[in-house]
Amino acid sequence: MVWYIVSCLFEVAIFILLLGRAATAARRHYEVNKYYTQALTIFSVFFWLYPVVWILGKKGFGIYGPALETVFILCLDITAKVFYGL
DSSP: OHHHHHHHHHHHHHHHHHHHHHHHHHHHOHHHHHHHHHHHHHHHHHHHHHHHHHHHSTTTTOSSOHHHHHHHHHHHHHHHHHHHHO
16 A cells, blocks of 8 residues: 555656646647647546556455456556547
């Protein structure tokens, strides 16, 4: 659980850095801001879903087993790559 908390803190730090870049993009140009905001939104949704899946899984609260956790991670990986690629 200690490493889960540490990784979540680093995730927050990375997210804050990305938000700072979004502010810089907003000052540059409308198109740059639009695309950066879209990419940041997609990235953020999937970025925050991974720890949620983990904490609800077997090693966290144990709401579901390792098989379902693997399916969720697999779906997140595939979906994230498709949406981020678009």
